[in-house]
Amino acid sequence: MLSRKVLIFAPKPSLLRFVSSFSSLAKTPQTPNPIIQDYLLKHFSFNEKQALAVSSRYAHLKSLEKPHSVVRFLKAAGLSDSEIQSTARSVPQILFSSVDKVIKPKVEFFQGLGISGPCLGKLIVLNPLVLVASLENKLVPCVAILRRILINDRNCEDLFKILCRCNQIVCRDPNSLLLPNIAFFESCGIVGSQLAMLLRRHPMLFVKEESFLKSIVSKTLSFGFTVESRMFVHGLVSAGTMSDDKVEEKVQVFKSFGISKEECCQMFVVAPSLMRTSERKLRLAIDFFLNTVKFEREELVRRAVLLIYSLEERVIPRYMVTEVIKSKRLLKKEPKFSSLVLLTDEEFEQKYIFRFKDNVEELLTAYRAHLLTSSSDEGKDLV
Structure with a gap:
């Protein structure tokens, strides 16, 4: 039996249609199934309205055998009680689906990709639609398309992150948006590693309407990017995540x-x-x-x-070191600060701190003092 402790979870907008499909039943006279209704209220923390709508849709059920079998299977697959509860509240129909025909094939498909245990639980909580989407017509072809785009993703780590971030990308007919959008990006010169980067950085762009994509491309070009530039895809990512007002x-x-x-x-x-x-x-x-x-x-x-670099963690500490170097006249030629900021931490420390053996302590104090101050003042973090 599931524990009473639940995980607070706000369904994504695309999931709301499942809940609303049940809630819409409230507009007509409903005959609740008291067994189902009580089960949802006690063990999944549904509210009264949702429990009424869902139980009415399954008024024909005479027992809890089907939801119990789903819960047992998901627990055996490694999902926690709170993950199962969140999943059921987001997509209630999962509880009333056939384990052998609907749930198990999907779980085994993702396990075959290396997504299992805690990762499988996280994926299902963030993207519960994968348990009800068609395996043959949506999940398998969409995943195959994404894996062809992703380069050197042998352990499916990038694929896992994309599925967690974008709950529509494998739950729709690939011919509706995914394939046409890929063709659109390729027509803009975004291919190979750049297409893979765009997919990793902003997967939602792959399930947007073409009119939206055209507006994003137009906005990106208006900033001075060109489709021939390798920076164009980076501009597309930024333009695609910011409204016109925010950019202004x-x-x-x-x-x-x-x-x-x-x-x-x-x-x-x-x-x-x-x-x-x-x-x-x-x-x-x-x-x-x-x-x-x-x-x-x-x-x-x-x-x-x-x-783009952090003032607190990088820029100011390095500036403080250069001030000590200048005051001590440790270098004949003053270092160019812009080049100095771009160095890795190790390069900077070796070149501008540890090489001055007689002044290491003072340089380290200048370097680390600001770091210590900023780390103890989380409310003023600039990053």
């Missing part, structure tokens, strides 16, 4: 520092993720580079990628 808010932040709309677009092309960076982080980063590091505006435009 970022543009206004740049303008407040005297950076023109044209220069702003140049910066987006160099560092597309700036479109997704919070306004607060952008404002603080721009202010630091222009007013503390004393960058010229033109240099910051050229080096826009510097703005």
